[in-house]
Amino acid sequence: MRIGILTSGGDCPGLNAVIRGAVLKSSRFPGNEFVGFKYGWRGVVNADLMHLDRQTVRGLSKQGGTILGSSRTNPFEGPCGGPENISRVLKENRIDAILAVGGEGTLTAARRLAEAGLPVVGVPKTIDNDLAATDYSFGFNTAVEIATEAVDRIRTTAESHQRCIVVEVMGRNAGWIALHAGMAAGAHAILIPEQPRSIAQICEWVNSVRHRGRAPVIVVAEGFVLEGMTEAHSHKGLDAFERPRLGGIADILAPMIEAHTGIESRATTLGFAQRGGVPSAYDRVLATRLGMAAVDLVVQEQWGSMVALRGTKIVSVSIEEATHKPKLVPVQRYEEAAFLFG
Template identity: 65%
Template sequence: MARYGILTAGGDCPGLNAVIRGIVLDGQTEHGDEYVGYLDGYKGLVYGNVMELDRSTVRGISKEGGTVLGTSRHGPYKEPNGPDTIKKSMRHLGVDGVIAIGGDGTMAAANRLYEDGIPIIGVPKTIDNDLEATDYTFGFNTAVEIATEAADRLRTTGNSHKRCMVLEVMGRHAGWIALYAGMAAGAHAILIPEQPESLEQICAWVQSVTDRGRAPMVVVAEGFTFPDMDEAYSDKGLDEFGRPRLGGIGEILAPLIQEKTGIETRATVLGYIQRGGVPSAFDRVLGTRLGFAVPDLINDGGWGQMLALRGNDIVRVPFSEAAGKTKNVPLDMYEEARRVFG
């Protein structure tokens, strides 16, 4: 009987618990495997902090947001001799291999651990939907639903006061949430990191909407830049990976629109609300399917690979195809939406 460890690393995400549940149920039922959960991401892997996982532990968790295992942005190489420490801990706990659930940073770390001799596989997760190797990641659908509802609500108050409303959503390098939520809500302008837009163009769209007697709705991704900006707006310092903490471009944009057009403009930063709450049915199903596919991948000896969604199929791809590669919004897809801005 084999014994495996599951960890969730990086930002939390709706659907993580569905994956955990799927792995444990299928692995115990079909293969007779045992599982432990590493607590707080790679930190638990390094220090050997675990909880037992069985059918009773995972009962009913697929509908819950967040992760029952906890998460962190602690990297496995932060401590000296990280791989050797992990191998020693795995032997002590009787863990034969690791299942890492996370985004780009988690997959990059998993790839490095695999190269250092640790049997590990990956399950992709990010609300930003920006992993190149998979068509969709669980959590994205939920985030879009939340952002769309927020945009719908803002439009009602915007219409009441004849204001321009600016909604800022997540998206550091890729504008998938902004594009999908903006299209779903009928936004009059959608601003994404992949395509800088000038203030003059944005104001022209806003003015056109106002001239028709409507209240403008602008959806902007946190990573959006004006053409003269070298990097995305940030005033919150650096995160655990040394990257600028983004957020606030909407609050910069709103007063600029008001100053240039004279139209009363308000900004709302949606922030972590996009990550929280119960996952959508789509994300529960996708998470569960990915979880069901894990035990088969392990028992086929597929270490060093990551599961992915291609069309409607769950497939296997090497870490090298996923790590460090961002899936951006295609320009033609953005241009399709841009034609009807304003």
């Protein structure tokens, strides 16, 4: 069997560990062969391939990024040629299955290709942890650890200057990173897309913290919207990569807080360092296991399925289940965290 793997969408710690897990697992089945499509679906539609074997994936579990490269190409858009073209590429290159590692867009494409009769399985990838059907996705743990360490550092500066600092973390539609990093770092408020709040409420928290003699630290997800703030102002819906450099939500909130409370306030945005570099051990294990299990899906010809984490187990689910709606922070989880606020 000859399997082709691709990685698509934004960078995410653990992509290389998925590739390594899949290749090493596959290498145990005699006759199996592995190739990589370069730069996501672009490599599929252009038949841009590289050979993958035990030697190629050596040491990859701890390496950030993806040796295959990534892109945001969608096989159903533009001149990609859709299923027919991909079917032809597979045939011409004697590839028996595609293992697609990507987010909602990639998985939806994978599902549609499978429905069109192509041999495709998926591995869910979202640094924001917002895909349903999996308890956690790889990369998320690393992002939370990095964000937490940054907030830990920033807090001492807030205290030294008796300032309020607003820290913006990733999370366009779902606030998981803010929720976890905020709880871990003991933030005095956590603001997430799922829970619009008014500036009055935020300032009440800030004042209460200051009243206890402390310097308020707020963790805000990039997709948070103030109650009453239109999406146009919040930049929600814009890709982090495409977002104009007007500054993010933290840059909007800090001066508002300062104006309302009289407390000096500053903003800082954590940026790309959250999504690159060496994955945490947690993400390496999860990504490796997902990569290995995806090979099982291929062997079992479970086209249109993907691997997922449930508790401590790797299971198989239909891609449909994972993509029909995003996994948002439930209100109970937000309220649990909010017990620690203010």
